[in-house]
Every structure is written in structure tokens, then in C-alpha cells.
Amino acid sequence: MNRIAATLDGMNTIVATVTKWLALLMVLVQFGIVLGRYVFGVNSIAVQESVLYMHATLFMLGAGYTLLVDKHVRVDIFYAKAAPRSRRAIDLFGHVFLLMPSMAALLYWSWPSVRNSWKILEGPISVGGIEAVFLLKSLIPAFCILVMLQSLSEIIKLIVRGPK
Template identity: 60%
Template sequence: MQRLADRLDLINHWTGMTVRWFALIMVLLQFAVVLLRYVFGFSSIALNESVLYLHAGLFMLGAGYTLLVDGHVRVDIFYAGAENRTKARIDAFGYTILAIPSMMALLYWTWPSVINSISMMEGAISVGGIPAVWLLKSLIPAFCILLIIQSVACLLRQIIALRDGVDDQGAQS
């Protein structure tokens, strides 16, 4: 189970290492948009939309990596003071009952719209924009799949921790 979890982690690790560059490109592109508009009086809808596309890609494709590095926001009313075994149970519940089913539902309900958009190569958001709304919509199933993969990897780790008996100090007993 540990090897499977590690291999699943690699998918989001490499995705995260790739899409992190979107942040830098997005900042540089936004700087260029502002510079072109206010210094040179030039404006481009496609250039503005490219920042939107990068932003969407960064967050949608980076969500699985954020889960991998435990960077998601937690509402830790019960979690913060809990013992490690209780934390493992809470996490396992969250992945099994909340994360995986919600991502599967989102994938199921958005799939027809995404397929329709791809099949007709849905065009630009605005006149003069990037003619690839289908690409933006394709991020939805990618987001769901990456989060399902990472949730399964995290769930496997929680099962291992519960099976092997993790105590309060995080050591296996």
C-alpha cells in the first residue's frame, strides 16, 4: 500500500512542480499587460485572458499538490487537540466520505458540459480573446482526477497508520 501511495503522490508532485511556473509567468504577463496599457497605450483582450487561463491552471491543477503537501485550510475545532490516531480517523473519514465522493460527483455532473465544449472547440470568452474556452473547461475533470488520486494516496497512508497503530507521539507501536 505504501508503494502505491508513493506512486500516486508522484503524479501530483510532478504536476505541482510544473504548474508552479504558472505563477511566475502570470506575474510577468500581468506586468506586461499593465506596462503595455499605461505606458504604450496598447491593450489586448487575449493577453488579459492569458492571465486568467494561467490563474485557472495554477489553482485547478495545483490543488492535488496542495493536498500532497498538506497545504489545504483546515477547520480544526476538533482536529488540533486530537491524538494522532483520532487525526488519522478524521482524515480517513474526510477522504472517504467527503473528498472522493464530492470530486466524483463534480466529475460526473460536469463531464457532459466539458465533452460538449471540447467537441465543438468552444471559442473565446470575449471577442478578440483566446479561442479556447474548451481548454478552461478541461481543467474541471483534471482537477477532479488529480484530487481523487491524491485523496486515495492520503487515505492509503491513513489506513497504514491506523493498521500499524500510530501513538500520540507519531511513532508506530
């Protein structure tokens, strides 16, 4: 069981290692957009949309890793002062009854839109934009799957190893 959890953790770590470079690239491209527009009077909608694509990719593919390193948003009204055993119960409940079902629902309800987008190779958001909205929409199921895999890993670790 520990090996399964480690494999799932490794998958999200690899995705995050690759994805984190988008943050730097996004800043550089945005700097180039501002420089191009205000210094040289040059503008490109496709380049502007690329920042949107990088931002979406960074957050959607980084969500599983965020769960792995326990940096996600937590409403800790009870959690902060709870005993380790209670924290474990709260975490298990959250993963099994809240996170996994919500990700499954999002995956289920978004899939027709993603499928149709691929079917027609959906074009740009704006005229002159990037002709790959189908790739942008594909981030939704990727997000769901990566978060669900990491949630499964966390469930395994909570059951096998106990509280942190």
C-alpha cells in the same frame, strides 16, 4: 501499497513542479499588460485572458499537490486538539465520505459541459479572446482526478502507516 501511494504522490509532485512556473509567468504577463496599457497605450484581450487561464491552471492543477503537502484549508475545531488516533479517524472520514464523493459528483456533473465544449471547440470568453475555452473547462475533470488520486494516496498512507 506504499509503492502505490508513492506513485500517486509523485504524479502530483510532477504536475506541481511544472505548474508552479505559471505563477511567475502570470506575474510577468500581468506586469506586461499594465505596462502595455498605461505606458504604451496597447491592449490585448487575449493576453488579458491568458492571465485568467494561467490562474485557473495554477489552482486547479495544484490542488492535488496542496493536499499532498497538507496545506489545504482545514476546519480544525476538533482536529487541532485531537489525539493522533482521532486525527486519523477524522482524516479517513473526510477523504472517504466527503472529499471523494464531492470530487466524483463534480466530475460527473461537469463532464457533459466539458464534453460539449470539446465537441464544438468552444471559442473565446470575450470577443478577441483566446479561442480555447474547451481547454479551460478541461481543467475541471483534471482537478477532480488529481485530487481524487491524491486522496486515494492519503487513504492508503493513513491505513498503512497510521497517523502523521
